[in-house]
Amino acid sequence: MFHSSLKIAWRLLRRSKGYAFINIGGLAVGMAVVLMIGLWVWDELSFDRSHKNHERLAQAWQMVSFDGNNGYYNSMPIPLGEELRTKYTGIEAASITSYPRDYVVMQDKKKLTLNGLFAEPDLPAMLTLEMNEGNVHALTDKHAVLISASMAKTLFGKEAPMEQAFRINDKLDVKVAGVYKDFPGNSSFNGIKFIANWSLYTQMESYAAYALDKWDENSFQLFVLMKNGVSVDQLSEQIRDIRMKRENPPGYKPQFFLHPMNKWHLYSDFTGWAKSEGLIRLVRLFAMAGIFVLLLACINFMNLSTARSEKRAREVGIRKALGSQKRQLLYQFFSESVLIAFLSLMLCLLLSWLALPFFSSITGKDIRMPLTNWMFWLALFLFTLFTGLLAGSYPAIFLSSFRPVAVLKGVFKTGRANVLSRKILVVFQFAVSVALIIATIVVGKQIQYAKDRSSGYSRDQLVEVPMYTRELYGHYDVLREDLLKTGVVYNMAQSQGSITADYGGTTDISWPGKTPGTSPLLMANRITHDFGGTVGWKLVKGRDFSRSFSTDTSAIIFNEEAIRVMGLQDPVDQVVRYSGKDYRIIAVAANIIKEDPFKPVKPTLYTLDYRGVNSVMIRIRQGANMQNALARIEQVFNRHSPSSPFDYKFVDDAYAAKFAAELRIGRLAGFFAVFAIFISLLGLFGLAAFMAERRTREIGIRKVLGANVLQVWTLLSKEFILLATLAFVIAAPLAYYFMNQWLDNYSYRIQISVWIFAIVAICIVAVTVFTVSIQAIRAALMNPVRSIRTD
Known part of the structure; x- marks a missing residue:
């Protein structure tokens, strides 16, 4: 029975090549998306599971x-x-x-x-x-x-x-x-x-x-x-x-x-x-998005299968008249959908193999298919079987429910319920696509908003070199002099760690007017002379540390956020006590983003200290050849620190890495959006083609009676445009709500503007019109004599 069912299913696919192509292509793309996202989710969920004691x-x-x-x-x-x-x-x-x-x-x-x-x-x-x-x-x-x-x-x-x-x-x-x-x-x-x-x-x-x-x-x-x-x-x-x-x-x-x-x-x-x-939260979100993309592909199968119901109705009627039971018909229709699913699996594996390098670059992981793992193949088999049964469930139940008497008499009609369900599924497809497009745009705008935020210093041409050994301590001035002589270094200084991270804080600080019992945490940074000139920070008030003032070893600079937290008015020249020592405030520096660019800057203090530093900041001259400049700087470092390798990093690269998580979210959202739109449009194209074919005779009669191309185009396109518009109306407020919830996780965030929705609405209607128009115009230009003769 199974063998004969597959033979019948195969013959049907060969007879309806366009239908088979759309269904197999759509399912293959949906399955490939789920396969890739499944591999990523599994990698995330299995993190640290290689340690046998991970539960303890x-x-x-x-x-x-x-x-x-x-x-x-x-x-x-x-x-x-x-x-x-x-x-x-x-x-x-x-x-x-x-x-x-x-x-x-x-x-x-x-x-x-x-x-x-x-x-x-x-x-x-x-x-x-x-x-x-x-x-x-x-x-x-x-x-x-x-x-x-x-x-x-x-x-x-x-x-x-x-x-x-x-x-x-x-x-x-x-x-x-x-x-x-x-x-x-x-x-x-x-x-x-x-x-x-x-x-x-x-x-x-x-x-x-x-x-x-x-x-x-x-x-x-x-x-x-x-x-x-x-x-x-x-x-x-x-x-x-x-x-x-x-x-x-x-x-x-x-x-x-x-x-x-x-x-x-x-x-x-x-x-x-x-x-x-x-x-x-991200794992759950994108696992759900992967499932939705698969559902879109399954919906294509359901829509096209039920749309072709009139072509299968006579077959069902004859089978029932010859004694076939509903159970046998269900078996036949499920066999067809499962066959299509397994044919889709072969294309899915090819698409996944081709797309995995790109997908790995999006996720920042080296994701591969575990082809030697039998559990992978078992999971893939069960997943494909489930997909075939899911995609074929509604068509199988719908087609096997036809009444043979009505069908054989030629009075069979699909009914409003079937048409309504098909419309609902199309609306669902486009609603998911609209939501993903809006999410992609919002994430992109949020990332750009944070990138446009002033970092408080100049990252261009700025290089950091860690101090691994003690060789540079004690003769830093000689190193500085030799580097400046190269002509490629504009300025340099030392600091406590990287400028793109915070290193330790203190509550051991008091100031005039401090509220008793309060101890705000301030980030503490040790720096050397020329730090401000090297990184290009901005002083809101006062002056920078200077070699001209021997008293600057007891001087301190706060950022704007620290002054706000401390509640100081006219802070310059006021004396604070920090770590058991009195310091005089000489300046207020503009806030520098050292940690998360999406969050407020932490209150920070800076003191002059040549002992507690472990990083060298170097500003390379504008216009200097970077490769040549680094080679000359390395020569000087190797002379002064022969036991330590010359490791360096560009500050702008380190700062850009702070956006990695959000960029990954944006790229994944875009990845899903592209495939969701592709699957939806593929299904829409197939559905429009079938509807045009079904109404061929009607179109021919209308043209004979004087209808022009525009009227025929309107006849076939109007319904799909209305469905796409309805999908936008449903998806837009939901997308706004959930993306607003996501943005609430950030202290520094955008407000979702109306133009985002306007652009998405225009785009979704435009691609719908374009996709449907291919079939509508083709039908409208057909010779009416041939159209009327069509069965």
């Missing part, structure tokens, strides 16, 4: 409340690790670590910049590292280091890496005690090339040694492994007030909680104590 691993965070505002930080005091290990029975292991960053690794004549981490000995076992050589407990040796397989290959080539020695930042001598398999791309630890013993970090970094027993020094990460069956929520509740019980910090309230590894990637935006949302 957690990272310590704290919510700090001050002045009615909450801040969330994963910076912990070192003593908290020992406290959790020894006093809480629900914790199996805990490990304090540094933050991962780049270090200079030297071995013989090789000099590399690699990302690394310093951790207490339990971390490798907690992460269930897959060891190629050695074991996960090797960090009990003070000078031991575990390296990744890729680092072993890069550093030692074909030599055996075990027991090999190398040097970190020209300070630490370490020995390879194990080689682990590189972390996968969908791991939070991806890119970490080595893990070294924690005690080495305290030996290298004086602030870490100072903080060993300090509860108020929050500069480190803490990971914990919970025992089986322990609730992360209950454990978070137990550790919540550890800091408050030890001390009562004035003006703010720190509360600890544990953030489970399962939520690190998708739930990273905290909305309250131990509560979070995040990327999961």
Whole structure:
């Protein structure tokens, strides 16, 4: 029975090639979209699942409340690790670590910049590292280091890496005690090339040694492994007030909680104590969008199948008259739809293979089809079967319900219900397309709005060079002099970290008129002379730091937001007390965007300090050849810092990276919109062609009676234009509501303007008119004699 049903279905497809092309093409595109978005969703949902303990691993965070505002930080005091290990029975292991960053690794004549981490000995076992050589407990040796397989290959080539020695930042001598398999791309630890013993970090970094027993020094990460069956929520509740019980910090309230590894990637935006949302919203949104695109393709199949019902009616009537039961007819029609779905699958796989590189560039991931995974093929088979059954469900039920007597007598009519349902489905298709187009435009406008926002400094020709070793400290002035002599450097300065990020804050500040009991958090930045001239910041009031004033070591500059928060009037020359020392305000700087360009700038202070800096800012002269300029700058750096590689980054590139998440949303929305429109128009084209064919005789009679081309075009196009207009009327307010909700996540946002809807309305009607006109004009120009003779 199955074989004969497929043979009949195949013959029908060969007989109706246009119908088959539209249905197979539409379904293939819809299935390809779902396949690609499914691979992306799976990659996102499987993040960190490569760690066998992912359900028991957690990272310590704290919510700090001050002045009615909450801040969330994963910076912990070192003593908290020992406290959790020894006093809480629900914790199996805990490990304090540094933050991962780049270090200079030297071995013989090789000099590399690699990302690394310093951790207490339990971390490798907690992460269930897959060891190629050695074991996960090797960090009990003070000078031991575990390296990744890729680092072993890069550093030692074909030599055996075990027991090999190398040097970190020209300070630490370490020995390879194990080689682990590189972390996968969908791991939070991806890119970490080595893990070294924690005690080495305290030996290298004086602030870490100072903080060993300090509860108020929050500069480190803490990971914990919970025992089986322990609730992360209950454990978070137990550790919540550890800091408050030890001390009562004035003006703010720190509360600890544990953030489970399962939520690190998708739930990273905290909305309250131990509560979070995040990327999961995007995953849900685009998973739903993928389903809608598939529905559009299925709707095409339903519409064209039911529109052709009159052609299949006689077949159904004869089958029923010969004794076929409804169950057998349903089986036949479902066989046809499933056959079309599996034919679509072959085209779907080809389209996906061709489109995946482009789709990967949109998502920022290397997404591939797991062709060797049998689960993938099983899921694909079930998905295709489901698609075929879904697409064929309404046509099968509709066609199998025909009454044979009415059909064979020639009095069969499809009925208003069928026509109405077809119109509803067309409206749904266009409504989804309209909503996606509006969403794409709104996201694009929001991104451009933030890009047009003044960053507060000049990013053009600005380069940052990190200071990995101490070689540049103490003779920076000589380096500066030599760089300026090259003629390619306009100005330069040092700063505490990158200008595109914040590094630490303080509440230890008081000023005249400060309200007792309040301690606002201000970002603190150490800079050197010429910082303002190098980055091109703007001073609203006062003067910049200057070598002409020896007292500037006790001078301070605030940004506009800090002055607003502090409530200072005429701030210049007022004295504030910061970190136990008096400083005189010499200027107010315009706000500089260092973090999220969609959020308000944080209150920030700047002090002159040549000791606490670790980055060199260089302004290259306008008109200089960039490649030549960087080569000359590298020569000077290599003379002054021979043990450190010359790594640099362009500030405008780092700033552009801040828009990556929003750009991804916009590109994905555009991706869906393009395919939604394509599928909708493909279905509209097929439906218009069928309607024109169905009314061929009527058109011929009308032309004989004097109808012109415009009247015939109006006859065939009017209904579709009305349906497209109705779809816009339904979709526009819904799109406005949901996009307004999305924009509410941003402090710095656009207002959705009317012109967006006007443009979309014009475009949707225009493409509808164009698509339908192809068939309408073709029918209108047909010879009326041939039209009247058409069966």
